[in-house]
Amino acid sequence: MEYRIIKSPSKGTLDILMRRKGSPGTTTIENVDAVGLVQGRLIDMIFATDIAEKAAGVVVEDIRGHCPQNMILIAIFGDTAAVEAAIRDIQNKVGNR
Numbered sequence: 721m722e723y724r725i726i727k728s729p730s731k732g733t734l735d736i737l738m739r740r741k742g743s744p745g746t747t748t749i750e751n752v753d754a755v756g757l758v759q760g761r762l763i764d765m766i767f768a769t770d771i772a773e774k775a776a777g778v779v780v781e782d783i784r785g786h787c788p789q790n791m792i793l794i795a796i797f798g799d800t801a802a803v804e805a806a807i808r809d810i811q812n813k814v815g816n817r
Contacts, residue, residue: 721760721768721814723807727800729755737795742782749779754803756796757783758810765792768810775809776802 726733734752756778758768769780778798785793796806 721758721764721810723811724757725803725807726755726757728753737781737783740783740785741795742784749781749797751799752797754798754800756803756807757793758796758807759791759793760814762790762792764814765794768814769794771810771813772796772806776805778802778806 729737729752733755737755738749756772758765760768765782769782772778772780772794776798778796781795781797783793783795785791796803798806
């Protein structure tokens with residue numbers, strides 16, 4: 721799995737992510753201080769989503785893309801501390817398998 725954290729994402733970055741969300745979502749995404757990006761296999765991304773949502777007050781969305789290797793991308797939206805905690809928890813529980 722690969723991980724990235726974008727602190728203070730630009731409006732353009734947020735616009736790209738919102739356009740590529742996999743579903744309309746039921747949770748409103750507002751006041752985003754950071755976005756965590758995690759890419760990996762579907763099974764790991766579903767597990768990572770569960771870990772992130774349980775670890776901190778974040779919103780997780782799947783992000784559509786075109787990857788020939790069938791990798792999946794999730795975006796973790798929230799304040800910087802919550803996103804960092806979620807990524808750290810994912811790394812500790814899933815790691816690079």
